[in-house]
Amino acid sequence: MFTCGTCWRQFPAGWQSREQHMNATGHEAPAFECDTCDCYFGSQNAVEQHMNDLDHWGESEESEESEESEESEDLVYECDHCDDEFDEENELHDHEARDHFYCVVCDRPFxxxxxxxxxxxxxxLFSYTV
Known part of the structure; x- marks a missing residue:
């Protein structure tokens, strides 16, 4: 499960949901996070030890491409207000405007x-994509 390093909110839908949250809020990933999995640690030494122990120092280009294509198929846009999920970014923006009175273009609530x-x-607003 991926976690925001600023507010510590967890994102069971995956890293894309966390990225969307961080982009929308200005939050950041945990300071000492494994490059391969979603584990995070209290120090750089701890994350390096984890990555050494589990050989999480990178993958072949082929496996990265395979993961990227799987991740793009599973891309979900999660509402930061209620955690509803949408397949399309514009569906999320429509939902935020209609249900939460939030304008993504102005970046402000009403x-x-x-x-x-x-x-x-x-x-x-209803056709806006970031």
């Missing part, structure tokens, strides 16, 4: 639907 619809160009 009190209600009327407020967001008055300030934001909804055509741009």
């Amino acid at each position: 009190q209600d639907w009327h407020s967001i619809s008055q300030v934001c160009d909804l055509d741009i």
Whole structure:
């Protein structure tokens, strides 16, 4: 399970969900995280010992390409407000606007639907991808 190093929220959906969270919030990954798995540690020495013990110092280019294609097939966009998951980024943005009154274009929340619809160009918002 991947974890945010700033707020320590866990992301069972995978590293893409954590990356999306970190991009949206400005948070960072844990300081001492294994390059291969989702383990993190209290020091650089501890992570290096883990990586030595389990041979987590990198993989062949072929296995990385295989993992990337599997990960892209499993790409999920997770809502930071309620943890709902979406297959498409624009579906996530639609959900955030309609259910949470959050505009990803302005990067700000609103009190209600009327407020967001008055300030934001909804055509741009509903087709927006980062």
